[in-house]
Amino acid sequence: MTTTDREVENRLQQHQVRYTTGRRAVINSLAGAPGPRSAAELHAEIGTSVPLSSLYRSLTVLEEFGVVQPHFGAKGITRYELAEWLKGHHHHLICINCGSVDDIELPHPIEQQVRALVGDIGSMASFMPINHALEIEGRCGSCL
Amino acid sequence: MTTTDREVENRLQQHQVRYTTGRRAVINSLAGAPGPRSAAELHAEIGTSVPLSSLYRSLTVLEEFGVVQPHFGAKGITRYELAEWLKGHHHHLICINCGSVDDIELPHPIEQQVRALVGDIGSMASFMPINHALEIEGRCGSCL
DNA sequence: TTCCTTGCAAACGATTTGCATTGGA
């Protein structure tokens, strides 16, 4: 059992929600992925023994209790990834050719700059920033 | 006829694509909106005389010729906005309470910083950045 | 036992498409 596994187990226990085999499979699959994953992708990776509807339900409760978070992509496809407290704050590199979405963690000083910018923007526009995401579209290493 | 209207007309003409009444309605609606709009929202604003399927088709060709660009949001809803060359480069303030998406244009020096960051990230990750979007989630003025 | 969770199939909602008709250059 990995650390992530244990942390998720604790979090769910605190809410009296069961950490079942299906939910565990989703978490482990996401923990090993380099970026957000859609229900269909998880279905392919985990194996078709777990029906799609169950995956969707697992993702729904995992999101509800702050374990995973959604990312909305092209063609109306929602991909999920582990929440920041499990995976760390990061941004996304989105390939306009193959559609892949990869995580990127900014060097601390740069992330600080972004954070400061977001704060400034908030006060500039009477908007209270809670979260931010720098999404960079372009061509990934395999598609150059 | 507005300037935007004329610019779109030229762009489409260059591609021998007709700038029809339906397409014109989409452009004018988007030109007057403070943020991206979904097909359903356009349908409501333009009037139900133009069927949804036609709106989708209009949006598809307008996107194909670089006149509008999509933004992917929660619940698999795609919203469109005028392309940057018509509307200017900007970012989005997304309200987690009411779901509204508003445009925000960064002061030039700040936008420069973001641009520089994106460039750095690209070389850091062997990724060729083409576009970037700083999406800020939080609570909008009406939902504070 | 008593709920929570899962499987299956049907239902949904956003978007797409086939086909016959209309309309603009």
Added chain:
DNA sequence: TCCAATGCAAATCGTTTGCAAGGAA
């Protein structure tokens, strides 16, 4: 004129849900 564009209805596809069966405390 003549092909592109539109309307309508049916089809797709990702996602959700009702209901009965299975499983953990």
